[in-house]
Amino acid sequence: MEQDFRDFVLEHMPHIERRRIGGLYTDTTDFTSIGYGDVIRLADRHYMVLRDEAERRFGIEDFKFWVKRCRCLETKEPAILKLVFHEEFTQQIGSMRIRSFRSATKEARILDLVRDDPRFMHGFSARDEAGNLVRVLEVIRGKRFDEVVDALPGDHAFYFHNNLRPVLNTFIDACEAIGFLHQHGEQHGDVRRDHLWMETSTGRGRWLDFDYAYETRANPFGLDLYGLGNSLLFLVGKRIYTPHVFEGMEGSEALQPGDFSPVIRNRLVNLRRLFPYIPKPLNNVLLHFSEGAETFYDSVDEMLFELRPCLDLLPNPQEPKEGAP
Amino acid sequence: MNPRKILVAVDASANALRAIDYVGEVVAGRPGFKVRLLCIEQLPHRDLFENEESWVQACRNGRAEFEDFLEQGRERLLAMGMNEEEVEKNYVAFCHSPFNDQTSRCSMGTSVALEILETVKSGGFGTVVVGRRGLSKAEEFLFGSVSNKIVHSARDCTVWVVS
Numbered sequence: 020m021e022q023d024f025r026d027f028v029l030e031h032m033p034h035i036e037r038r039r040i041g042g043l044y045t046d047t048t049d050f051t052s053i054g055y056g057d058v059i060r061l062a063d064r065h066y067m068v069l070r071d072e073a074e075r076r077f078g079i080e081d082f083k084f085w086v087k088r089c090r091c092l093e094t095k096e097p098a099i100l101k102l103v104f105h106e107e108f109t110q111q112i113g114s115m116r117i118r119s120f121r122s123a124t125k126e127a128r129i130l131d132l133v134r135d136d137p138r139f140m141h142g143f144s145a146r147d148e149a150g151n152l153v154r155v156l157e158v159i160r161g162k163r164f165d166e167v168v169d170a171l172p173g174d175h176a177f178y179f180h181n182n183l184r185p186v187l188n189t190f191i192d193a194c195e196a197i198g199f200l201h202q203h204g205e206q207h208g209d210v211r212r213d214h215l216w217m218e219t220s221t222g223r224g225r226w227l228d229f230d231y232a233y234e235t236r237a238n239p240f241g242l243d244l245y246g247l248g249n250s251l252l253f254l255v256g257k258r259i260y261t262p263h264v265f266e267g268m269e270g271s272e273a274l275q276p277g278d279f280s281p282v283i284r285n286r287l288v289n290l291r292r293l294f295p296y297i298p299k300p301l302n303n304v305l306l307h308f309s310e311g312a313e314t315f316y317d318s319v320d321e322m323l324f325e326l327r328p329c330l331d332l333l334p335n336p337q338e339p340k341e342g343a344p
Numbered sequence: 345m346n347p348r349k350i351l352v353a354v355d356a357s358a359n360a361l362r363a364i365d366y367v368g369e370v371v372a373g374r375p376g377f378k379v380r381l382l383c384i385e386q387l388p389h390r391d392l393f394e395n396e397e398s399w400v401q402a403c404r405n406g407r408a409e410f411e412d413f414l415e416q417g418r419e420r421l422l423a424m425g426m427n428e429e430e431v432e433k434n435y436v437a438f439c440h441s442p443f444n445d446q447t448s449r450c451s452m453g454t455s456v457a458l459e460i461l462e463t464v465k466s467g468g469f470g471t472v473v474v475g476r477r478g479l480s481k482a483e484e485f486l487f488g489s490v491s492n493k494i495v496h497s498a499r500d501c502t503v504w505v506v507s
Contacts, residue, residue: 122391204440232391238488314496317455
């Protein structure tokens with residue numbers, strides 16, 4: 020039987036050395052024991068495991084042992100298999116603690132919901148023989164949107180005049196996508212700037228990783244909105260919002276406590292203090308995420324209602340400058 | 345807008361009970377007032393639960409708690425001297441509840457405050473009453489403050505915030 024299995028793998032993947040072929044898994048419960056060379060059988064397909072996926076956060080590779088980069092033997096296509104990892108934990112956000120959990124069911128549900136929506140990662144779910152709900156995800160070919168923005172050339176003023184408008188346009192599209200989830204009663208659960216990828220072929224933003232859920236019943240989408248606010252701050256400020264970055268910049272001497280985030284106390288939200296060319300309406304959207312705000316956004320729609328008109332207030336790099344030949 | 349037409353937005357909390365008591369103190373025994381107790385249903389997140397059955401049971405318990413609270417609130421106002429025809433209950437079910445409710449209106453759950461204000465507008469209420477939880481700015485930011493949102497977003501009506 021084992022001989023047959025290895026022959027089967029070699030038939031579909033002739034370049035692999037026979038000795039590298041591991042075991043055949045139909046039960047993924049013990050995901051830590053599944054590694055390179057093993058094959059996972061799921062829904063009549065076979066997936067060769069190439070490696071564990073990792074996220075790079077704060078300069079450190081954070082391995083996700085339950086997420087396997089694979090290749091489907093039958094289709095030859097790359098795929099990411101997310102195996103079931105039950106996890107419940109408390110997120111510390113500033114001084115706040117929020118009960119959070121990882122849910123395969125939630126992610127599977129959202130994958131169904133966004134099956135034809137290009138603003139999200141795509142995939143499907145299937146149960147292995149032990150009943151674990153495995154998600155089979157397509158690989159998005161592209162880059163993290165924040166890294167794309169971070170790599171844009173020039174100082175902030177150059178970025179503002181040449182890039183912010185298309186960047187904001189992409190972000191608005193991404194916000195609408197999150198709003199779509201909320202309208203269907205779903206949280207994204209982990210809205211972070213590194214979870215928005217820019218697809219190379221289309222130039223569109225696509226959200227990934229929907230398996231987090233959190234408990235904030237009175238404001239069920241508050242954490243998603245918080246994530247969108249953080250992302251917007253990054254995009255408008257191009258990473259300039261923490262003291263070690265803005266220290267000594269003109270305007271930094273006049274900062275007030277109300278200019279900062281109520282959650283992360285050293286995160287400057289009132290960016291117009293540093294960059295007076297940022298249009299007031301755009302800065303006002305940012306100020307909804309500040310300690311000084313009288314009221315916060317409850318919904319993505321509310322935020323977009325004020326954010327969309329800001330696009331027209333930003334320099335359009337397509338338009339010839341006045342007086343230009 | 346009729347200021348004597350009062351909407352009291354409640355959940356099943358002690359703050360909401362204080363708001364009901366306050367309204368009763370002010371209006372009971374005085375003619376011309378109408379009070380509607382409004383509860384916008386907020387159910388636990390389904391992904392908190394191991395399986396569908398336990399989530400449905402938790403939702404059933406949650407709904408029963410809200411409905412009991414509404415009835416208690418109504419009885420409280422009656423006990424304070426209001427008439428049956430002066431007090432009404434309004435329960436707005438969550439659109440994504442597991443119960444397949446056949447109602448003309450349901451709550452999307454995106455903003456309790458804005459849904460309360462929608463009721464104020466559509467029902468012609470001149471006064472809206474809410475309890476206050478007393479949250480810090482950071483808590484308000486992440487967990488939401490219905491009272492603060494109503495104070496800042498209400499138009500053409502009076503807001504009473506009871507703390």
